[in-house]
Amino acid sequence: MFRIPFHIPRIPWRTLRIPFRAYAAPLNALGVVVAIFGMLMLFPLFVSQALDDGASGAFDLGFLVTFFGGVLIFTLTYRYRRDLRTHDGFFLVAFTWLLLPVFGAIPLLNFLPHLSFAEAYFEAASGLTATGATLLTGLDNLPISINLWRTFLHWIGGMGIIVLVVAILPLLGIGGRQIFKAETPTPMKESSLTPRIAETAKGLWLTYIVLTVCCGLSLWLVGLSGWDALIMAFSVMGLGGFANRDNSLAGYDSFAVEIVVMVFALASALNFATHYLAFSRRSLSPYRRDPEIPFFFGVLAGSILLLFIYLLKSSTDTGFFTLLRQVFFHVISMSTSLGLTTTDFTQWPMFVQLWLLFLGSFVACSGSAGGGIKMMRAIILYKQALREFIRALHPNAVRPVRLSGQPVGEGVLHAVLGFCFMYMVSIAILTLLLTASGLEFVTAFSAVMTCLNNTGPGLGALGPSNTFHWLNDFQTAVLAFTMILGRLEIFTLLVIFTPAFWRR
Numbered sequence: 001m002f003r004i005p006f007h008i009p010r011i012p013w014r015t016l017r018i019p020f021r022a023y024a025a026p027l028n029a030l031g032v033v034v035a036i037f038g039m040l041m042l043f044p045l046f047v048s049q050a051l052d053d054g055a056s057g058a059f060d061l062g063f064l065v066t067f068f069g070g071v072l073i074f075t076l077t078y079r080y081r082r083d084l085r086t087h088d089g090f091f092l093v094a095f096t097w098l099l100l101p102v103f104g105a106i107p108l109l110n111f112l113p114h115l116s117f118a119e120a121y122f123e124a125a126s127g128l129t130a131t132g133a134t135l136l137t138g139l140d141n142l143p144i145s146i147n148l149w150r151t152f153l154h155w156i157g158g159m160g161i162i163v164l165v166v167a168i169l170p171l172l173g174i175g176g177r178q179i180f181k182a183e184t185p186t187p188m189k190e191s192s193l194t195p196r197i198a199e200t201a202k203g204l205w206l207t208y209i210v211l212t213v214c215c216g217l218s219l220w221l222v223g224l225s226g227w228d229a230l231i232m233a234f235s236v237m238g239l240g241g242f243a244n245r246d247n248s249l250a251g252y253d254s255f256a257v258e259i260v261v262m263v264f265a266l267a268s269a270l271n272f273a274t275h276y277l278a279f280s281r282r283s284l285s286p287y288r289r290d291p292e293i294p295f296f297f298g299v300l301a302g303s304i305l306l307l308f309i310y311l312l313k314s315s316t317d318t319g320f321f322t323l324l325r326q327v328f329f330h331v332i333s334m335s336t337s338l339g340l341t342t343t344d345f346t347q348w349p350m351f352v353q354l355w356l357l358f359l360g361s362f363v364a365c366s367g368s369a370g371g372g373i374k375m376m377r378a379i380i381l382y383k384q385a386l387r388e389f390i391r392a393l394h395p396n397a398v399r400p401v402r403l404s405g406q407p408v409g410e411g412v413l414h415a416v417l418g419f420c421f422m423y424m425v426s427i428a429i430l431t432l433l434l435t436a437s438g439l440e441f442v443t444a445f446s447a448v449m450t451c452l453n454n455t456g457p458g459l460g461a462l463g464p465s466n467t468f469h470w471l472n473d474f475q476t477a478v479l480a481f482t483m484i485l486g487r488l489e490i491f492t493l494l495v496i497f498t499p500a501f502w503r504r
Helices: 020-040 042-051 054-074 087-102 106-111 117-128 146-159 163-164 177-183 198-222 226-237 255-271 272-281 283-288 294-314 320-335 348-358 376-392 408-436 441-450 472-485 491-497
Strands: none
Touching: 020 042, 020 087, 020 146, 042 054, 042 146, 042 294, 054 087, 054 106, 054 146, 054 163, 087 117, 087 472, 087 491, 106 117, 106 146, 106 348, 106 408, 117 146, 117 472, 146 226, 198 226, 198 255, 198 272, 198 376, 226 255, 255 320, 294 320, 294 348, 294 376, 320 348, 348 441, 376 408, 408 472, 408 491, 441 472, 472 491
C-alpha cells in the first residue's frame, strides 16, 4: 500500500458549511488526475527544449502549476481516501472535465498572451473533448510543441483521461469501477472484457496506442514529415480535428494522406472494445457480432451515394473524380466527428451542409472516440419506433426490441428515450441562448450542433474556412460548456447541477 512518509494535518471539515469531507475521497482522486495531467505536459516540454522552438517557458509554468496543484489536492485529502461510490464517480468525472481545460490553457495563455482566459479555456476544452473547433489563426507559424500540445489534448481526451487513471488508481488503494462507469456512459457490449476494470482500461489504452502508432507510421510513409505525422496521428485517432495548418488537411493536398486519415478515422469511430477483443482473440468474429457495424457502414455508403449524386446534378465546377474524392472524405470526416476538411463545404448547397451536420450527431459507435448520441442509441430508437408502428397495427402483438438476438430491457429503452429528449432540449436551449447573444440562427444552431457532437466546423460564419475567434467571451464560454456537455453525454455533467446531488 502506498504511504506518505510525513504527517498531514487534519483539516476541520465540520467547521465548513459545505460538507467538504463528504467529497474528500473524489477530490483525492481528482488530485491524482490533475497531477498525471501535469506530468503529460512534460512531453511537449521536452519536445520544445529539444527543438528550441521558444515555447518551453510556457510548458514550464504549466507543468509546475498543474503537477503541484494536483499534489496539493491529493495531500490535503489523503486522510479521507476510500473506495469511490457512484455519486463520487459522477463528481470526479464532471469536475475533471471542467477543471482540466483550466490547466490545459496555461501553456496557451503564456505563449499567446493576446488570448483571453475564456478563449484559452475554449481552445483547451476543444482539445480535450476532441471537438476541434479553434479560434487560433496562423497555425502554420506556431511552434511544433504548441501544435503538438493541441492535438495531444485530442489524443488524451479521445479515450478519456479518467479511463487511463482507472488503471492507476487501484495502485493507490482507490477503486475505479464507478469512475469508469461514469466516464463511459454508453453500454459496452461485453462489459466484462477482462476480470478487473483496471485490466479493461489498460487493454483499451493498449489498443488505442497500437492504432495510433500504426496511423503515425502510415502518414509518415505516405509523405508527411515525422512531426506532422505525429501531430496528425494524435488528431485523427482522437477524432479531434485540430491541424497544424490554417487550411486543415487541404494544406497537404495529398490523396494518399486523405486515404490514411479516412481509414484510421473509421477505425477510431468503431467500438474500441470490439478492436480489443479482435486483437486479443486474433479473430474477426467480434466485428461480425457487433450490431452497430452494419448500420455504421450502411449509413456512410448511403450518404456518400446520395450526396455525390445530388452534387453531381447541382455542381458544374468540379470534376467527377475530384467531387467523388471530396464527398467521400467529408462524409467520413463529419460522420465520425473528426472534422478535418479538404475544401469549404459551406460552398455546397444547404441540403448537403445540413446532411453532413446531421451525420455527426449519431454515426460514431458506442465506446469509440467519436461524439454525438452514438449509433447504438440510434439503432435502439429506430427499432423502438418500428415496434410502435407494429403495435399501432396489431395492439396485442408482442415484439421486444432486440440487439444481437438479445432483448433490450425496458429500463434501457427509457434511458435512451430520456437521453435523446435531453439532447434535443439542450440543442434548443443553447441555440436560443446564442441567438439571444446576437448570433444569427444558422450560425448559432450549427455552433451548438458541432460542439455538442464534438465535430468541429459549423455552418455560416463558423464554416471550415473560418475560426471561432470573432465570438465574444460569453458565446465562447457557452460553447466550451457545450463541448464538455457533449463529451460527457449530458447526464454525467448535468447531474451535478441538481439539488439532489448535493443533498447529504
